Each structure stands twice: as C-alpha cells, then as structure tokens.
Amino acid sequence: ILNVEQSPQSLHVQEGDSTNFTCSFPSSNFYALHWYRWETAKSPEALFVMTLNGDEKKKGRISATLNTKEGYSYLYIKGSQPEDSATYLCAFNDYKLSFGAGTTVTVRA
Amino acid sequence: EAQVTQNPRYLITVTGKKLTVTCSQNMNHEYMSWYRQDPGLGLRQIYYSMNVEVTDKGDVPEGYKVSRKEKRNFPLILESPSPNQTSLYFCASSFPYNPGEQYFGPGTRLTVT
Numbered sequence: 001i002l003n004v005e006q007s008p009q010s011l012h013v014q015e016g017d018s019t020n021f022t023c024s025f026p027s028s029n030f031y032a033l034h035w036y037r038w039e040t041a042k043s044p045e046a047l048f049v050m051t052l053n054g055d056e057k058k059k060g061r062i063s064a065t066l067n068t069k070e071g072y073s074y075l076y077i078k079g080s081q082p083e084d085s086a087t088y089l090c091a092f093n094d095y096k097l098s099f100g101a102g103t104t105v106t107v108r109a
Numbered sequence: 110e111a112q113v114t115q116n117p118r119y120l121i122t123v124t125g126k127k128l129t130v131t132c133s134q135n136m137n138h139e140y141m142s143w144y145r146q147d148p149g150l151g152l153r154q155i156y157y158s159m160n161v162e163v164t165d166k167g168d169v170p171e172g173y174k175v176s177r178k179e180k181r182n183f184p185l186i187l188e189s190p191s192p193n194q195t196s197l198y199f200c201a202s203s204f205p206y207n208p209g210e211q212y213f214g215p216g217t218r219l220t221v222t
Contacts, residue, residue: 034210043199044152046210089151095159096167097142097211101151 002026004092006100013080013107020076021103023090027071032093035064035075038102039086047075047088080107111136113214115200121220122190130185130217132200140203141183142167142211143175145196152199158183190221 005024013019025033032051036044048057053068061078077084087102113134122128134141142157144167154167158177172194174186183202187194197218201211 036211043213043215044211045213049210091152096157096165097152097154098168099144099152099154101149 002092002094002098004090004098004100006088006090006103008103009101010104010106013077013084013105015080015082015107015109017080018076018078019080019105020074021088021105023073023075023100025071025073025090025092025098027069029094030068030071030092031095033066033068033073034091034093034097035073036089036091037062037086038089044089049093075103077105080105082107082109111212113200113202113212115198115214115217117217118215119218121222123222124191125189128187128190128219130187130198130200130219132183132185132214133181134183134200134202134212135181136202136204136212137180138202138204138212139180140209141177142201143173143183143185144199144201145169145194146199146216147196155185155198190219192221195219195221 035047038044048064050066055066063076066073085107087104089102091097091099116131139160143155144152153169156175158164200214203209
C-alpha cells in the first residue's frame with residue numbers, strides 16, 4: 001500500500017483568508033496526482049488531475065502545484081468562503097489510486 | 110444525465126449472508142473502481158477494472174469479488190460479509206482506461222451485524 005500523506009488533518013480558516021495544505025507521495029513510478037473535493041453527505045468531486053512536474057492548475061479560487069521530483073503537491077484556496085468548507089483529498093495514480101486521508105477545511109464566517 | 114448509480118444506497122445485513130452492490134455508469138467509461146471509506150482512513154481502493162473482462166486488486170480486496178461482463182456495470186460481491194466490512198462504499202468510473210478524474214456514485218452505506 002502506497003503511503004500518501006496529507007497535512008494538516010484539519011484546519012479552520014476565517015472567511016476571506018487564504019490557506020494551503022500539502023499532499024506527499026512517493027516520487028518513483030509517478031503517473032498522475034489527483035485532487036478531489038468532498039462535501040459532507042455528498043460524493044467526492046474531481047478538482048484536478050496533474051501529470052507533469054511543475055504543473056499548476058486553477059479552478060476559480062482554488063489552485064494546485066505539483067513537484068514530482070520531491071513528491072509533493074500543494075492545494076491553495078484564495079479568499080476562502082464558507083462554501084469552500086469540505087474535505088480535500090489527494091490521490092496518487094499508478095493505475096491504482098491511493099488516496100490520502102484528506103484535509104478537512106472549515107471556513108468560519 | 111451523465112451519472113454513476115449504485116444500489117442499494119443503504120443496507121443492513123447479517124454476517125454470512127451473500128450480497129451484491131450494483132454499480133452502473135452511462136458515460137461509456139472504460140475504467141471503473143470500488144472504494145471503501147472508513148473514518149480516519151480515507152478512501153481505499155478495493156478492486157478496479159480497466160476494461161471489460163479485465164479486473165485487478167486494489168489495496169484492500171480481501172472478502173470481495175467483482176466482475177466486469179459489460180462496460181457499463183461493475184458489481185461488488187460480498188460472498189460472506191463480516192462486521193469489519195461495515196463501511197461506506199463508493200463506485201467510480203473514468204475515461205480512458207487508466208484512471209482519469211473519477212466520477213463517483215452516491216455511495217452505499219453497508220452495516221453488517
């Protein structure tokens with residue numbers, strides 16, 4: 001079982017503040033790195049699939065970067081809003097998908 | 110509407126009683142997969158299938174079986190459920206054969222007593 005780690009496990013953010021958190025994964029046999037957003041009582045939804053070292057992806061106020069050589073990816077939320085409250089999952093793709101345990105973000109109004 | 114459907118959504122059963130959770134997608138995806146979600150452990154892949162008649166074990170396949178006889182369907186079979194299989198199960202699919210962004214079903218909450 002591949003070791004995919006996310007930190008921190010949870011964080012609380014004031015509305016309007018920006019935040020970021022980390023996904024660490026094995027740097028060998030890399031194919032792709034996925035990010036998902038998972039709201040309570042719903043199913044996970046895809047945010048990004050990143051394949052190239054140095055990749056940067058953006059969707060609205062959420063963006064992600066990728067460093068495959070050192071085995072980490074950052075997810076950034078700019079100007080957090082209450083609707084950004086969710087658990088953010090990363091997954092290492094080597095044809096199987098190995099998920100991290102997630103970072104739960106709570107945005108306080 | 111493009112979607113992944115799972116049935117049943119909720120199931121309470123007893124130890125040893127065989128059950129099947131169905132999964133169907135209407136997006137013509139090649140890749141399909143089953144996950145279980147347990148508190149503090151995140152999503153763990155049970156089995157995946159890269160195409161019809163091609164299945165492979167994920168990280169936690171013990172106690173489960175799958176089949177992929179048609180492209181759209183990927184049922185999960187528990188031959189003899191045990192209490193440690195109590196969990197929230199998700200089916201997902203993606204295009205193409207290697208896992209692109211996963212489209213998840215609504216989840217099946219299984220309780221084995």
